[in-house]
Amino acid sequence: MNERRSSPGGTFHEPIFENEAHLSPVEFGALKILVYKCGSLNWLVDDKAAWGIFKFHSESSSLPPHHHSGWRYLASEYKLFSPCECLFLHASTGYPEQDFVQPTTLGSDFDWKSFFHNAAANLWRCDPALQGPTLRYLIVGNERIGYRGIEPDLDKRPRNVNAEDKTMQYWDYQEILPEKCKSILSTRLSGIWEG
Amino acid sequence: MSTSSQGHGKVSNLLELPPEVLLEIVNSVHEISQSRITGYYWQSVTLFYHQDAALHSLSEVSRYLRDLCIRVGLFRRVHLFDLEYRPRVEWTGHSLFRQLNGSMRCMEICLNREEDWPIYENFLHVFPRTEELSFQRGTSLWDDDQADLLSDAIKGFQGTSLHITCRWDSPFNKFLSRLSLEKITSLNISDGTRINDISGDDDYNKLPIFPSLQKLRFVSEADYQPEQARHVKLLMREAPITQFEIEYATLPKCELEYGPNHRRSLMYLEVRREIYEGLRGVRDTLQVYIDQNSLGGGTSVLGLRFTNFKFG
Numbered sequence: 141m142n143e144r145r146s147s148p149g150g151t152f153h154e155p156i157f158e159n160e161a162h163l164s165p166v167e168f169g170a171l172k173i174l175v176y177k178c179g180s181l182n183w184l185v186d187d188k189a190a191w192g193i194f195k196f197h198s199e200s201s202s203l204p205p206h207h208h209s210g211w212r213y214l215a216s217e218y219k220l221f222s223p224c225e226c227l228f229l230h231a232s233t234g235y236p237e238q239d240f241v242q243p244t245t246l247g248s249d250f251d252w253k254s255f256f257h258n259a260a261a262n263l264w265r266c267d268p269a270l271q272g273p274t275l276r277y278l279i280v281g282n283e284r285i286g287y288r289g290i291e292p293d294l295d296k297r298p299r300n301v302n303a304e305d306k307t308m309q310y311w312d313y314q315e316i317l318p319e320k321c322k323s324i325l326s327t328r329l330s331g332i333w334e335g
Numbered sequence: 336m337s338t339s340s341q342g343h344g345k346v347s348n349l350l351e352l353p354p355e356v357l358l359e360i361v362n363s364v365h366e367i368s369q370s371r372i373t374g375y376y377w378q379s380v381t382l383f384y385h386q387d388a389a390l391h392s393l394s395e396v397s398r399y400l401r402d403l404c405i406r407v408g409l410f411r412r413v414h415l416f417d418l419e420y421r422p423r424v425e426w427t428g429h430s431l432f433r434q435l436n437g438s439m440r441c442m443e444i445c446l447n448r449e450e451d452w453p454i455y456e457n458f459l460h461v462f463p464r465t466e467e468l469s470f471q472r473g474t475s476l477w478d479d480d481q482a483d484l485l486s487d488a489i490k491g492f493q494g495t496s497l498h499i500t501c502r503w504d505s506p507f508n509k510f511l512s513r514l515s516l517e518k519i520t521s522l523n524i525s526d527g528t529r530i531n532d533i534s535g536d537d538d539y540n541k542l543p544i545f546p547s548l549q550k551l552r553f554v555s556e557a558d559y560q561p562e563q564a565r566h567v568k569l570l571m572r573e574a575p576i577t578q579f580e581i582e583y584a585t586l587p588k589c590e591l592e593y594g595p596n597h598r599r600s601l602m603y604l605e606v607r608r609e610i611y612e613g614l615r616g617v618r619d620t621l622q623v624y625i626d627q628n629s630l631g632g633g634t635s636v637l638g639l640r641f642t643n644f645k646f647g
Contacts, residue, residue, distance in 0.1 A: 160608070163608065163611060163612060163615075166615050166618055167618065168614075168618045168621055169618065169619060170577075170618070170619055170620055170621055170622050171618075171621055171622060171623075171624065172622045172623060173622075173623055173624075174624050174626075175623065175624065175625040175626065176626045176629070176630045177625075177626065177627050177628060177630065178630045210630055213629075213630065214630070217626075220611060221624060224624075229630075328622075328623070329623065332578055332623055
């Protein structure tokens, strides 16, 4: 196993793919959907290490940067599998403090605005040299709590932001109707997904 | 299959009995089977509780009648137990007891109980639409002769799915090569799978090719993840995989807690590297990628709490 150093702004597996040419991302032309299961959605709302949103450091100490961003992880994962159109976060529950209670809704207090803002800031953060985002849909939820999703608002011009010594484009987002979310999922997961 | 071929004539005679009599036989077999496992040493018990050489041993009679009942679909539910009193497998027939249209989705194969293998042929005869064979964890075949025997016993399998949690060594490899692998479209490698005796790079070429494999699911086990991942990568060769699903046993931990070169992180990276290399090879067919738990790894303590959640 090679000695490895993690990049301050990266995730655990980024160094592998940056340093090993034979593993450089290739085009997954047939890929319809990426599914990532997670327990709760709340910790993604509170993600303090997402790109361009918060300063990337530990709030509780002066220790070096860490990898506590689920959004950064998802963004780097997506790079490996582009140009897949759809990313689905399958949540087992909306309430991490109630492991054994399966709610039927996420609750009116769930901070969708921060959640989607974090998602867009990470997943639709593009190099200006590219022709815009290839990820079309981010969908979240499950059969019990329902589905919500966002897509990049391609009618608006992206914002150029300097972050971490690079200029990046950030695309705004718009919500997808729940019925359409379900339709997008069923099209791609028909006969495969039972959740 | 030795049991049925020796008793074929007897089977015909028994079938002439009225159904209610046959039902009595079933009940008796079941009761005896239940009582025998509570005996001090069941193999020494005979029908009349004496060591009379003229009598069959109870296990022999019981096995014969059991095979008969299965062959004619004369059961509602069958439980088989091993000597540790654990229910091992269950088949369900029709509520009317006598028919052939019961269903069996998955048949569990116990590799270390050779005496049970003949019954698999019967079950596959009664349930030709059995979809999956499952190979139990912690077991394997002794040698190539056993591989031949077992492949004979399940030669009637027409399904498309294999669930493997047993030790995957040379005899098991040989056994697999006897199956019609071109029919297999779904392969589930679960956490009990150990790769033995096929550890060298050259030997991996001996692994079977699954030319029709579409769905591959991999649940890794903590101590064997890298070997398992290499194995899974090689199983993707020449396979038109459309769906890949992974669940990691070991996930990275945050740098603040363990550092980037902590064993957990390195093991995760090794697995990640192998799997991604394999997936690159199927990039033109892969349609669905499902990650069961890595979103929690190295990203959130809360996420880690759910790493063992099973979907569905």
